[in-house]
Amino acid sequence: MSQQRHGSTSGNGARAGAVSAFPDLPEATIARLPEYLRALHNLGEGGADTISSEGLAAAAGVNSAKLRKDLSHLGSYGTRGVGYDVALLIEQIEYVLGLDQRRAVCLVGVGNLGHALAGYDGFASRGFKIVALLDADPAKVGERIHGLIVRHIDELPAVAVEETIAIGVIATPAGAAQAVADELVTAGVTSILNFAPCVLSVPANVDVRKVDLAIELQILSFHEHRKASLTALPGGRSATGAGNQEAVGS
Amino acid sequence: MSQQRHGSTSGNGARAGAVSAFPDLPEATIARLPEYLRALHNLGEGGADTISSEGLAAAAGVNSAKLRKDLSHLGSYGTRGVGYDVALLIEQIEYVLGLDQRRAVCLVGVGNLGHALAGYDGFASRGFKIVALLDADPAKVGERIHGLIVRHIDELPAVAVEETIAIGVIATPAGAAQAVADELVTAGVTSILNFAPCVLSVPANVDVRKVDLAIELQILSFHEHRKASLTALPGGRSATGAGNQEAVGS
DNA sequence: AGGCGCTTGTGAACGCGTGCACAAATCGCG
DNA sequence: CGCGATTTGTGCACGCGTTCACAAGCGCCT
Ligand SMILES: NC(=O)c1ccc[n+]([C@@H]2O[C@H](COP(=O)([O-])OP(=O)(O)OC[C@H]3O[C@@H](n4cnc5c(N)ncnc54)[C@H](O)[C@@H]3O)[C@@H](O)[C@H]2O)c1
Ligand SMILES: NC(=O)c1ccc[n+]([C@@H]2O[C@H](COP(=O)([O-])OP(=O)(O)OC[C@H]3O[C@@H](n4cnc5c(N)ncnc54)[C@H](O)[C@@H]3O)[C@@H](O)[C@H]2O)c1
Numbered sequence: 001m002s003q004q005r006h007g008s009t010s011g012n013g014a015r016a017g018a019v020s021a022f023p024d025l026p027e028a029t030i031a032r033l034p035e036y037l038r039a040l041h042n043l044g045e046g047g048a049d050t051i052s053s054e055g056l057a058a059a060a061g062v063n064s065a066k067l068r069k070d071l072s073h074l075g076s077y078g079t080r081g082v083g084y085d086v087a088l089l090i091e092q093i094e095y096v097l098g099l100d101q102r103r104a105v106c107l108v109g110v111g112n113l114g115h116a117l118a119g120y121d122g123f124a125s126r127g128f129k130i131v132a133l134l135d136a137d138p139a140k141v142g143e144r145i146h147g148l149i150v151r152h153i154d155e156l157p158a159v160a161v162e163e164t165i166a167i168g169v170i171a172t173p174a175g176a177a178q179a180v181a182d183e184l185v186t187a188g189v190t191s192i193l194n195f196a197p198c199v200l201s202v203p204a205n206v207d208v209r210k211v212d213l214a215i216e217l218q219i220l221s222f223h224e225h226r227k228a229s230l231t232a233l234p235g236g237r238s239a240t241g242a243g244n245q246e247a248v249g250s
Numbered sequence: 251m252s253q254q255r256h257g258s259t260s261g262n263g264a265r266a267g268a269v270s271a272f273p274d275l276p277e278a279t280i281a282r283l284p285e286y287l288r289a290l291h292n293l294g295e296g297g298a299d300t301i302s303s304e305g306l307a308a309a310a311g312v313n314s315a316k317l318r319k320d321l322s323h324l325g326s327y328g329t330r331g332v333g334y335d336v337a338l339l340i341e342q343i344e345y346v347l348g349l350d351q352r353r354a355v356c357l358v359g360v361g362n363l364g365h366a367l368a369g370y371d372g373f374a375s376r377g378f379k380i381v382a383l384l385d386a387d388p389a390k391v392g393e394r395i396h397g398l399i400v401r402h403i404d405e406l407p408a409v410a411v412e413e414t415i416a417i418g419v420i421a422t423p424a425g426a427a428q429a430v431a432d433e434l435v436t437a438g439v440t441s442i443l444n445f446a447p448c449v450l451s452v453p454a455n456v457d458v459r460k461v462d463l464a465i466e467l468q469i470l471s472f473h474e475h476r477k478a479s480l481t482a483l484p485g486g487r488s489a490t491g492a493g494n495q496e497a498v499g500s
Numbered sequence: 501a502g503g504c505g506c507t508t509g510t511g512a513a514c515g516c517g518t519g520c521a522c523a524a525a526t527c528g529c530g
Numbered sequence: 531c532g533c534g535a536t537t538t539g540t541g542c543a544c545g546c547g548t549t550c551a552c553a554a555g556c557g558c559c560t
Contacts, residue, residue, distance in 0.1 A: 022476055028516080034465040081525070083536095212284075218347050218349065276546075315548080331508080331556040
């Protein structure tokens with residue numbers, strides 16, 4: 001039990017006072033903001049100063065109406081007849097996502113996958129910093145990867161004291177994932193990204209997101225199956241198929 | 251343009267005749283079926299013969315009503331007062347997902363991430379088989395990884411002839427992803443799993459799914475930001491937070 | 501055979517997300 | 531200074547997905 005949905009359905013919403021008034025963004029919107037952000041960075045590097053909703057939507061692979069509605073939830077940062085100021089919009093989205101402060105990431109499980117993640121430069125460039133690599137295997141402990149030394153999982157509490165860990169990444173086998181998650185929670189981590197193919201039970205105040213390769217492949221397999229059974233039918237050639245672009249993770 | 255949604259909104263649906271009558275499953279349902287399948291395999295190995303919707307829902311991390319509705323779309327494979335036959339349900343879900351036939355996967359880009367994917371045993375155990383590893387770097391070509399030899403990307407057409415590729419996986423830098431996608435499509439691949447952080451343009455009959463780490467982290471970052479700004483407010487301790495478990499991929 | 505408890509399957513209500521279509525707003529130009 | 535072109539911001543309607551609640555069905559026990 002205990003796994004609910006994000007549901008910001010708590011009725012606390014925005015009070016009369018202008019204390020902090022955190023924007024009560026729809027979950028679907030915040031899932032797309034990173035995509036907009038990446039598109040904006042690309043456009044900015046391309047020398048663009050302003051961008052229309054149509055242009056940005058194309059770059060992000062979404063409908064322009066959806067994009068405008070998403071951005072309108074952040075406030076009015078566009079100019080009618082002109083478009084959005086790229087630099088300003090980047091700043092706003094980064095603020096909302098909390099990327100203005102570099103967040104510390106702790107990676108647990110330096111195996112096949114963990115090794116690749118540890119060497120990924122896409123972390124640093126997006127505002128994250130891996131501050132610790134942890135593993136239970138004594139043979140792995142001490143190994144140096146991209147300037148970081150692998151430490152033993154038992155040192156997690158110590159690591160948490162040295163630096164406030166914002167996000168814990170689990171890249172251990174499924175059998176160890178729940179135990180690792182428990183330890184992360186005990187150490188004060190309130191956001192977990194789980195690569196192990198299993199369900200995690202965590203307290204209500206902890207956010208868990210899961211990335212599961214096999215699920216993605218199986219969904220694609222379904223559509224292959226469907227397409228195959230369709231082309232084998234009367235209908236005709238193609239035309240019935242539907243392209244898509246499901247955003248999933250990174 | 252060109253990127254629409256899955257939308258099986260084509261009105262062809264189920265004809266009067268019982269030709270193949272492919273179940274017109276909601277997209278949200280098929281995204282959860284792999285999760286149910288994994289839970290069922292675990293339960294089966296645990297010696298369970300039958301399982302109630304409540305039990306299976308708990309194992310898969312979802313609401314039991316949702317699970318029953320999902321399964322009801324496949325037909326009536328449960329027994330009232332008893333539950334679902336584990337083996338039968340596994341068989342049915344695997345059939346619907348098209349996992350009864352082993353699907354060939356082609357991995358393009360054997361770098362940091364591609365190396366990890368190539369060595370992942372989670373593919374084989376879920377009904378997939380990597381049949382080719384491709385890369386553009388001459389230094390990588392010829393390398394042996396887990397019994398497969400890395401071949402040059404130019405050999406893709408030849409590979410496609412040798413074996414029908416069901417799914418292409420892109421693990422190249424973002425700059426090369428669109429070109430690789432085009433080559434995959436030309437080679438006849440109609441399902442793509444993209445790890446590069448960019449939007450792909452593909453014909454309407456090709457399915458693309460994307461896995462983006464950075465997006466996952468940024469979503470978690472947002473919730474960290476939100477939680478931080480909440481605990482700093484009058485309210486009280488916690489209780490307002492919301493646990494969750496977003497399924498994403500694998 | 502009948503009744504009782506348990507579990508599935510589903511009708512109905514609700515809420516969220518999407519997309520259309522347009523009014524409001526801004527810029528540039530004559 | 532006013533007008534038209536352009537683009538944002540949003541009210542509204544629709545469809546999908548989720549959840550509740552319960553009738554129908556099944557097995558077991560007496
Ligand atoms: N390799 C991939 O491409 C891939 C893809 C998708 C998902 N996954 C999943 O990611 C996870 C890791 O996969 P992998 O291929 O890297 O496996 P791996 O066996 O290569 O690595 C697992 C690592 O976790 C460490 N570990 C085990 N128990 C631990 C514990 N209690 N605390 C800390 N560390 C512990 C092990 O020492 C090992 O180094 C698995 O759950 C796998 O299903 C892997
Ligand atoms: N490493 C990670 O943990 C990680 C995580 C998430 C996403 N990604 C993304 O996955 C992709 C790969 O990451 P990586 O760390 O493995 O990078 P990498 O540079 O280590 O590997 C890229 C590989 O692609 C090959 N390649 C380049 N152009 C090619 C082409 N046209 N055809 C075929 N092969 C080509 C290169 O030779 C190289 O071997 C990137 O887009 C990255 O953003 C990586």
